[in-house]
Structure formats: structure tokens, C-alpha cells
Amino acid sequence: MDSPSLDPSRDAQAEPSWDDLKIFLAVVAHGSMNGAGRALGQSQPTIARRVRTLEECLGVDLFQRGPNSLNLTDAGRAVLEAASPMAEAARSVPKLAAAYRPDPEAPVRLTATMSVTMFLSHHAARLASATAPTEIAYIPMRRKADLAAAEADIALRLRRMPEEEDLIVRKIGRIAFAIYARTPDVAAVIVPPEDPNLSRQAAFIAHYANGRPIAARIGDVPIRYQATKAGLGAAVLPCWLGDAEPELVRVADPTDEMVEDIFLVTHRRGRDRESVARVSAALVDLFRRERDALAGTRQAD
Template identity: 25%
Template sequence: MDWDDLRIFLAVARAESLSGAGRSLKLDAATVGRRVSRLEEAFGSKLFVKSPQGYALSEAGDRLLPHAEAAEQAFAGAEEELSGIAGQLTGQLRIGAPDGCANYLLPQVCAKIAAENPGLEIQIIALPRVFNLSKREADMAIAVSRPTAGRLTVQKLTDYHLSLAAHRDYLANAPPVRDKSDLSVHRMIGYIPDMIFDKELDYFAETGAEMVGLASNSASVQMRMIEAGAGLGIVHDFAIPFAPGVVRVLGDEIRLDRAFWLIRHADDRRSERLTRFAEALGQGLRDEVARLERAAFETTLAGL
């Protein structure tokens, strides 16, 4: 048995299909299938059970999985030890993040980290859902709530805030907003109720607003609606500086507190490379949130 066979085994286990594994490995599905068969012959056991839904691990595959992951970590550790350039981070790292964080924070933070580590390739996946680290969809993920299950390591990255906001043009032509009771006559913008994937995104439960007139599963799309003067909505304070004309409303009455959490696979805690990247990411996010929230506050003051 060699490491390359185990690498293919892990790819099939995570993708649950030969074609999916082939795409991640840049191999055709037939080659992946032959390599899996060769590994099964070497062990004398079936490692996968094929069904219409795909390839699921057999009992023998379940037993092999932690050993294959340990081999993967050992190989990655050797690469980290031997390929580093004067203490710089190298190779590819993939981060999964909710679209608000991915759109308004990660570009600046990752640009700075990349500039300090020219040999590092950073990939950002922006999706409004929870990432599956066990399938290696990403090396690490940022979430809006702390997970309570799974073989994961979790650390708090930073607190952040959200506020009710609207464009100045909308406020100039709409009924006044003096307190929460006035919201009933305004069009509200928010998440599609049955597509809220995390309870921390159920913002309107805390505002008293009863109905969303315009909705999207994307925080960025919601901000574009608000910027277009379509109504009021809850937005990240750190996103306001990117939307000219958008200001906080009822700032003393409606302000939500949230946090970003960094999630990693438990087996990655021994990776110095991932730990160093996580430290740089955390510091960068804290600095950027503070800078942008300060700018959002100043923008609102300027509009009064």
C-alpha cells in the first residue's frame, strides 16, 4: 500500500462518488475506480458499498478512515516542514465562509496575508450554508454560531454587530422611523424565512418586524436591495462603508451582537501551517471589523 492509494480512498470517502473524487484529484473516474479496486484487493475487503446515492463506506472502510486521515496529516506535516520559505506559509488553503464575511471582510484580510506569504494560494468559498469539513470541502470554515457536534476544533475569531439600515433617499421619501412601532408601514428586507440555515441569522425575531417584503438567502443581495432604496433591513455594520448612502437607523434601539467562529477538523490541530494561518486570519478579521464598524458609525453621524 502507498500513500497515493490512501489519498484516492479519502477522496472517494469525502465525495461519495468516483466522479467527484476524480474532479478533486484531476483523474478520470475509471482510474479512480481501478485504484479503489486495487486497494480493496490489497486489504481483501470491500471498502465501499455502492448504491444509487453513491459510494458509502463499508465497515472495513470505516475502520480504515482514521488511519488514512492520520497518514494524510503526517504527509502534510512533512510538506510543511520541508517546503516553508523563511518561515512563510506556502501551498493552497481553502476557507468556507458565509457570504457577508466572504464579501466584505475576507478579500482585504486575505490580500494582506497573501502579500506577506507569496507562496500561499488562498481560496474563498462564499456560500450561505454550513460547510462539511469531514468531506474536506474546505480546510477551515467560518461560522456564525459555535457547532456543538462533530470532531472539530472551534475558536472564536471576533465579535461583530448588525444594525437596521436604509438608504438616505429611501428615508427622505418614506414615513419617519422614530421607534420600532413605525416599522409596520415600511417594506422590510431580509432572509427568506425557510432558507435561514442558522438561528443566528433570524434577525427580525429581535426587531419586532413581522413580515419581509423583499428577501434573499444572500446578505450581499439584501444590502444591494437596501442600497437601491427598496426598504429597511438588518445589515452588518462592517458592510455599510461599502454601500454609499446607506446609514444606520434606530441605532440606539436596534443593534444585534454576533460572533464569527473558526472551525477546523480535529485532526488539523497538529498542523503548524493551519494554526499560523488561523492566527493571521483571526487578527486580520478583528482589525478589519473594528476599522469598518468605526467607519459605519462615522458615516451615520455625517448623515445626521
């Protein structure tokens, strides 16, 4: 095993400089200090001095120096193995940053549940006018979008305050769900496909059913809404939708568990992006204006 010529009892005085580690990697890659100097645009004496500074910092020799040779010591090979992934990571940083660098003309991606996205679509013209020239890309999804992975720019989330790091969270309203039917005399119910033990809406309609037969199991709100209008049975719908439909009557008011908080969530990365701020402000204003409709303040017939 190679023996370092530096004093092995002397501890390293400081963390090594990343610049010195890069020079060390260049010497290894090019096989000589002259080669590393040409690649880096520095003189051979400068390269040699920086390598020696690194060795003194670490307290070991990294190379065995001969008249016409430069070979790694055991310590040098260990440092090479540790530093190489660092170099790969450093090279990936510009590409990673480019992926997160916002395009000022790119659409703002807005994700929400199907029921909230449906509400937004009813007010899309107002939002478009308030946010022009910014485009909004509406992305309905059941799962939570990963804002840290840049899956969306803005998320509207229900019920629970998000706790992930680096998120900016603001409560902007509440949304209520009630039970609606074509007529007050309900013969059957339309239920979500989820287990009532796992879904609040499924538990709500199951309790209301009270022996009434299940006409269908429908998860998507727009389809459930159309089936309810068609007279298939009573179903859970957002109050802003059911109350505004003249062909439907409310047959059961929201319980406390059927009123959920709405949170506007953005990532800190996009806080200075003008288009995201513009859309966020328009959403806050929309939910303020439609507060009563969303909360379902009227009572069942």
C-alpha cells in the same frame, strides 16, 4: 457439524493477533500453507506454526487437516466471515490516509457565511500578503462545512461554540448587523426569505417594518446590499459594510441578538500543517484590527 480437536472447555487466553489472522486469510485464499508461505514470503513451517498459535488462542481448530487436504471447520468458516471485512478495512486504510495527507502546496480552503466571506474579500489583498506563498480558496456556504470529512481546512462559524469532537475552536471576534437605507425616511423594507420565527435577521427587520410594505425578499447579502443602495428600501446589513458605505445611513442600531460571536474552527488533523497555521494567524490578526468596524460601534443617525 465439525468438532474441534482442541479442548472446548479452554477459553481463549488473549485477543488474536492481527498478523495471525492475516496468515489465516492467506491460507484460505491460496488453499494451502505452502501457497500462503510463497505469497507472504515465509516458510511453510512458519505458516503452520502461526495458524496453530491462532487456533490455540481461539480455543478451536480452524482447519481439518488431511494427508493432502486442508478444509475449513465450521469454526474456521465463522472466523473467515468475521475476519474478511477486517482485511478489507485494513486494505482501505492507506488510501484513506492519502486522502487526508495534506499537500503543502495545496490552497487552504476557508469556508464562512456569505456576509463573513464578503468581509474577507474586502481584505483579500492583506490576507494574501500575510499568508504568501499560501493560496486561500474562499468557500461561502449557508450550511456548516464538515471539517471531519475534509470539506474545508478552516471554518469561520457564527453564534454558537462548535461542539464536535476533534475540532480546535477559538473565538476571534464579533460581527454586528444593523438596518440601513438610502435615506432616513424609510418607505419600504427588504426582508430575508426566511420565516421571522426561525431567523433573527428576519425577525429584526419585521419588527422594524412596523407596517411598512415589503419591497422585496432577498437572502444573499451582496444582492441585498446593492438593492439597498439603489433605494429599494431598508435592509439588514453587516455593520462593517453599511457603515462604510457613504450612500447609506443607519436607521436602526443592532440589538443584542444582532451581535454574533465569530469562531475560527480547524480540525486537529491539520494542526501541524504550516499553511493552515499561517492563514489562521492572519485571520486572527485581521479580526483584531477590524474589531470596531465589525462590532458597529457607531450609532444610528
